[in-house]
Amino acid sequence: MTDIFQNRILLISIFSCFLAQFLKIFTGKEKKFDFKRIIISGGMPSSHSSFVTCLSMLVGFDRGFASTEFAMTAVFAIIVMYDASGVRRAVGKQAELLNQIVDDFFHGKFDQHEKLKELVGHTPKEVLLGALLGIFIGIIMS
Incomplete structure (x- = not known):
C-alpha cells in the first residue's frame, strides 16, 4: 500500500x-x-x-x-x-434556468427551496x- x-x-x-x-x-x-x-x-x-x-x-x-x-x-x-465542457456545462446552464424559474415563480417570497449548483462544468x-x-x-x- x-x-x-x-x-x-x-x-x-x-x-x-x-x-x-x-x-x-x-x-x-x-x-x-x-x-x-x-x-x-x-x-x-x-x-x-x-x-x-x-x-x-x-x-x-x-x-x-x-x-x-x-x-x-x-x-x-x-x-x-x-x-x-459539454455535458457538465449543460447541467450548469439547466440549473441556472431552473433557479431563475423558481425565483420568478415565487417572486422572492418563498425562500425555502435549495438553489441548484450552477457552476458545474467548464x-x-x-x-x-x-x-x-x-x-x-x-x-x-x-
Whole structure:
C-alpha cells in the first residue's frame, strides 16, 4: 500500500489538479480573492483537465508517446475534457434556468427551496487553460 506514495506520475498529476484548484481562488467572476472556490467544481482553470493532461504527458514521457499506456491516458483525457465542457456545462446552464424559474415563480417570497449548483462544468476556455496547465506541469516535472 505504501508503494502508491512512490508513484511519481500519480503524485505529480495530483499536484497539477490541486494547483488548478488553488488558482481558482483568484479567478472568480467577482475578480476578488475567494478562498471558498478552492473546493468547487467548475471555474477557471479546469482542475479535471489539468489532472488528466498532466497524467497523459507524464505517461507519454515515461512509456513513450507511441505506447498503449499513453494512448489510453490520452483517450481518457479527451473524454474527461469533453464531458467537462459539454455535458457538465449543460447541467450548469439547466440549473441556472431552473433557479431563475423558481425565483420568478415565487417572486422572492418563498425562500425555502435549495438553489441548484450552477457552476458545474467548464467553458472551452477553462478546459483549454486547465489542459495547458497540466501539460506545462507534466513537462517541467518530468
